[in-house]
Amino acid sequence: MSENYGFFALLDRMQYINRWALMRNSRYENIKEHSFDVAVVAEALAVIHNNLVDEGKATIKVDPLKVQSFGLFHDCTEIITGDMPTPIKYRNDTLKSAYKEVEHEAAESLASQLPDHMKGYYLSMLCPSYDGEEGQLCKRLVKAADKICAYIKCIREKLAGNTEFDSAMATLKETIDKIELDEVKIFMEEFVPPFGLTLDELNS
Numbered sequence: 001m002s003e004n005y006g007f008f009a010l011l012d013r014m015q016y017i018n019r020w021a022l023m024r025n026s027r028y029e030n031i032k033e034h035s036f037d038v039a040v041v042a043e044a045l046a047v048i049h050n051n052l053v054d055e056g057k058a059t060i061k062v063d064p065l066k067v068q069s070f071g072l073f074h075d076c077t078e079i080i081t082g083d084m085p086t087p088i089k090y091r092n093d094t095l096k097s098a099y100k101e102v103e104h105e106a107a108e109s110l111a112s113q114l115p116d117h118m119k120g121y122y123l124s125m126l127c128p129s130y131d132g133e134e135g136q137l138c139k140r141l142v143k144a145a146d147k148i149c150a151y152i153k154c155i156r157e158k159l160a161g162n163t164e165f166d167s168a169m170a171t172l173k174e175t176i177d178k179i180e181l182d183e184v185k186i187f188m189e190e191f192v193p194p195f196g197l198t199l200d201e202l203n204s
Contacts, residue, residue: 007113007122010079019083020153023168026160029153031075031083037152041187042071042145048183049141057182062137070142073125077106103127144184147176148192155195 014032018025046064053061075083081102107127111119130139154169176188194202 003115005113005115007110007118010110010113011076013079014076017078017083021083024162024164026157026162031078034149034153035072035075037149038074038142038145039068039071041148042142043068044191045141045145045181045183045187046138048186049137049181052182060133060137062134062141067138067141069125070128070138071145073122074142074146076110076126077103080106080109140179140181141183144176144179144181147172147179148184148187151176152192152195155192159196 012032014035015030017031018028019031019034020029043064046062046067049058050061050064052058104127107123110126111123114122128135128139130136151169151172154165154172157165158169176184
């Protein structure tokens with residue numbers, strides 16, 4: 001009889017972990033849907049980046065599907081750790097280092113729920129090393145996508161009349177504006193404004 005592995009059943013539980021736990025939400029967002037959003041935006045940033053390379057405005061290309069995968073798995077360890085609020089997670093170097101260690105242990109715990117021939121691949125997604133120039137670019141794109149998706153969440157809350165996210169929205173916009181990646185600026189200018197439109201406006 002075949003052995004059973006709980007890895008994908010555990011991933012399915014991402015839908016039960018809500019983000020923005022310290023905030024009053026008009027609609028809760030779980031880490032499963034957030035991960036999809038980050039994967040989509042990160043992939044788009046990679047596609048835009050590669051076009052900049054073609055135009056001679058950047059030097060190296062990056063695999064959009066690899067960036068997408070990193071984005072899709074970037075919060076999976078929160079199945080075990082829960083979603084720790086950013087102000088706490090990055091409060092000081094000691095907390096940041098400790099949380100990184102906890103994340104790594106959580107990634108190994110999740111990977112242990114896989115057969116041996118799959119562990120290496122999924123561990124590289126759950127706890128990526130981001131080696132080399134392309135790897136570092138992947139990391140920057142996923143982090144940028146994470147911030148952009150958080151900003152879009154703030155837009156949704158603002159449209160719902162929730163002022164709880166006003167401060168977070170301003171802080172995120174300031175953070176995004178400081179990211180020195182042309183692809184981020186392009187995405188913010190060309191793709192973010194329509195998030196304030198109605199369905200009829202989007203279809204017109």
